[in-house]
Amino acid sequence: MSGWLQVVGLGPGNEAMITPEVSQALATASDIIGYIPYVRRVPDRPGLRKHETDNRVELDRATHALELAAQGARVVVVSSGDPGVFAMASALFEALEAGPAAWCDLDIRILPGITAMLAASARLGAPLGHDFCAINLSDNLKPWELIETRLRLAAQAGFAMAFYNPRSRSRPHQFARTLDILRDHLPQTVPVSFARNVSRKDEEITTVPLAQARPEMADMRTMVIVGTAQTRAVGRFIYTPRRAGP
Amino acid sequence: MSGWLQVVGLGPGNEAMITPEVSQALATASDIIGYIPYVRRVPDRPGLRKHETDNRVELDRATHALELAAQGARVVVVSSGDPGVFAMASALFEALEAGPAAWCDLDIRILPGITAMLAASARLGAPLGHDFCAINLSDNLKPWELIETRLRLAAQAGFAMAFYNPRSRSRPHQFARTLDILRDHLPQTVPVSFARNVSRKDEEITTVPLAQARPEMADMRTMVIVGTAQTRAVGRFIYTPRRAGP
Structure with missing residues (x-):
């Protein structure tokens, strides 16, 4: 054998x-x-x-x-x-x-x-250039309440965040709830990026301030990356500085 | 040009x-x-x-x-x-x-x-198979207090954790403090892996329960991966199940 x-x-x-x-x-x-x-x-x-x-x-x-x-x-x-x-x-x-x-x-x-979050991060600039977390937003295998708790703690910690499986047809309201939780805990100017089909010919990437992020900007094929209060734009890129704090 | x-x-x-x-x-x-x-x-x-x-x-x-x-x-x-x-x-x-x-x-x-954490995770099995975070333990560019806060919040969130730059000669006590914080918040049986020179000929990988983790097991070339309360061993591997909770 x-x-x-x-x-x-x-x-x-x-x-x-x-x-x-x-x-x-x-x-x-x-x-x-x-x-x-x-x-x-x-x-x-x-x-x-x-x-x-x-x-x-x-x-x-x-x-x-x-x-x-x-x-x-x-x-x-x-x-x-x-x-x-x-x-x-x-x-x-x-x-x-x-x-x-x-x-x-x-x-x-x-x-x-x-992995998708690092391919997306590279396309965007360096939004995950400081401490960050990766969360699967699907509640197929864990209670939704646990996901909400993790979102709150990650925001308190000042982590940049990468969301896998942000939204599906069977649970469209949950990603809306995710954005509400982020808006409760983070500055409204934090950049939120939606990266679909990264590295493929039909790649689509959009970045908006948290205040303008809408649930329908994501589907199951989208990688969502949320910056921190320190994440900045330079030219066509966004990046999170290595140094923490203002 | x-x-x-x-x-x-x-x-x-x-x-x-x-x-x-x-x-x-x-x-x-x-x-x-x-x-x-x-x-x-x-x-x-x-x-x-x-x-x-x-x-x-x-x-x-x-x-x-x-x-x-x-x-x-x-x-x-x-x-x-x-x-x-x-x-x-x-x-x-x-x-x-x-x-x-x-x-x-x-x-x-x-x-x-x-990136090192995903190479190390692959060698170990799948310890980052559930929600996780990546933290740079060096305080060159951020206050040590912020790192401590992030460790506590990450433990509360139930994230698996990957630590970059865990320990250097100039700040050996900080990684000891990191382990103390983890022991305050996580079960003593949580696996902690030390992966040095991953994928190279001189690769060294050790996994111990949190209770037995010692600061001198890490240096600046070591990637440290901390499991969650759900992380399990099977054969020579460790993995964190996709499903949360007991």
Whole structure:
């Protein structure tokens, strides 16, 4: 049995942001597993089996990947961005823990990638250039009240913030509530950036002062980045200085 | 005048983690500027000028880079990790703001890289798999009291935490204080990981329960990652589940 399993980050969408070690993993895999659009980013080649799965079946997908590796396959689980940031790595370990003990002896590696918040930050300038936090605004896997608490504490702490999964059709009111909480705790001039499809041809980036931020500026494909009271504009860029305070 | 300036992330040290767009920038540059060890990672070639600068002269370095680009040079400022995370991007925009207004018309781009916390997280499993924050523990550019406040709020929020620049010879007591604050607010079983030289040949990674974490386990080249009350071990890995709460 010489199977292995690698969970890799494909970055935000631009092929020029995929690391060589991830490209190497994709080139030597026997099986590619992941959410449909990510699997489709990997070119076909003879002998490569592709397993396209729907969204929201992360645990089933991870278990399937482990089963294949245990049978001797060279398995790559593809994530967008970085697999360790609101993506497939945690799901893989949840499946590992729930499975046969022997799976822990498998050759498993996580290969990092360019996560959406850092691709967006680079396009904008350097809004995450000081202490910051990353929050998944989806309440699929945690109570909404916990998200509200984290937003308040992060604002008190003076963290810049990056929001993943800010808004979906099934819970449009929650992102409106997020903006209300931010307006209660931060200056109305703090820049809020909406970055959609970063690094792709259809990239769209907008920055507005918090006072003018509207819920409909975000959807599930948008990365939202909130500056701090120190975040500044220079030319077409925004950045958060390294130095804290006024 | 056809100069340009790109601030690029070289990742944590392993060449296989440098993105193709960064390699392309390095290959087409006329001038490479940065802290000595990062500049030395770029191979020499005919016509390439290398400007090695000491640590802690970020603003001078950024100003020099802008001057060269304004004169028509193709300038790459090299950062380790990701330039937007406690690295050169913010310094560049500080220098841009302080310089002649015409500099704002320069062709400036930031190219993201694999930042140390995500490389370390990948090696460990997925400790940053839930909401998390990144804090620079150096008080060179902010008051230590602010760092203490952020640590307390981050612990209350239940964020996993990544610490950059955790400890230096000039302020060894501060990291001891950091651990004390964490012990006041988090379960003693929370895993604390010390990742030194991640992705390099001399990589060293240790994980201990918070109760056993000692200040001397970190130095300036160590990335410290603190889990949450939910962070778990499975096999040789640690991960923070996507689902919050017990």
